[in-house]
Amino acid sequence: xxxxxxxxxxxxxxxxxxxxxxxxxxxxxxxxxxxxxxxxxxxxxxxxxxxxxxxxxxxxxxxxxxxxxxxxxxxxxxxxxxxxxxxxxxxxxxxxxxxxxxxxxxxxxxxxxxxxxxxxxxxxxxxxxxxxxxxxxxxxxxxxxxxxxxxxxxxxxxxxxxxxxxxxxxxxxxxxxxxxxxxxxxxxxxxxxxxxxxxxxxxxxxxxxxxxxxxxxxxxxxxxx
Numbered sequence: 692x693x694x695x696x697x698x699x700x701x702x703x704x705x706x707x708x709x710x711x712x713x714x715x716x717x718x719x720x721x722x723x724x725x726x727x728x729x730x731x732x733x734x735x736x737x738x739x740x741x742x743x744x745x746x747x748x749x750x751x752x753x754x755x756x757x758x759x760x761x762x763x764x765x766x767x768x769x770x771x772x773x774x775x776x777x778x779x780x781x782x783x784x785x786x787x788x789x790x791x792x793x794x795x796x797x798x799x800x801x802x803x804x805x806x807x808x809x810x811x812x813x814x815x816x817x818x819x820x821x822x823x824x825x826x827x828x829x830x831x832x833x834x835x836x837x838x839x840x841x842x843x844x845x846x847x848x849x850x851x852x853x854x855x856x857x858x859x860x861x862x863x864x865x866x867x868x869x870x871x872x873x874x875x876x877x878x879x880x881x882x883x884x885x886x887x888x889x890x891x892x893x894x895x896x897x898x899x900x901x902x903x904x905x906x907x908x909x910x911x912x913x914x915x916x
Contacts, residue, residue, distance in 0.1 A: 725792035751780035757827025798869035
């Protein structure tokens, strides 16, 4: 039997948001200003807050769907937000590890589809706009994003593809970014074929499921950038 998907160390690394940030930084991805890793107590959280500034977002390392996320508007709010996020993360995921990031007010949520084979070929297939959300769950996706022009589209696609290459990633994946005031910030990578992949297939003509099977079989990608 052959597993169809990324290698296990990439799945593990990107499944933990703290480890994902470290991996992303090493791959040259732009990050939201915040703590370099997990924050263990409120004293450390206050130190990070003083350096990064407010508002500040406390996020669960094992989180998803908006759970384990609390916003501290000021330093006075940080202790309560930190403790609440840890408690919610523990209850939801069995892991109360949290980290801190600068809270962006009105960002766009942009995700980039990437794919890589065993022969050194890495391609991005453009981006999907997924800013329409409810309770941090995506409701509507659109491709290409109406917020980006050709130059911005090429820039973020090339950044995602080059980071994929540096990581030595294999298979399909999606890199998610927040976009605000002309800047992109990496937030996470999904190490799988997401349910929204058909809109990328529709606008590129690439069958991503077929490509996954080809990659698992040791074949090169059937297309280039």
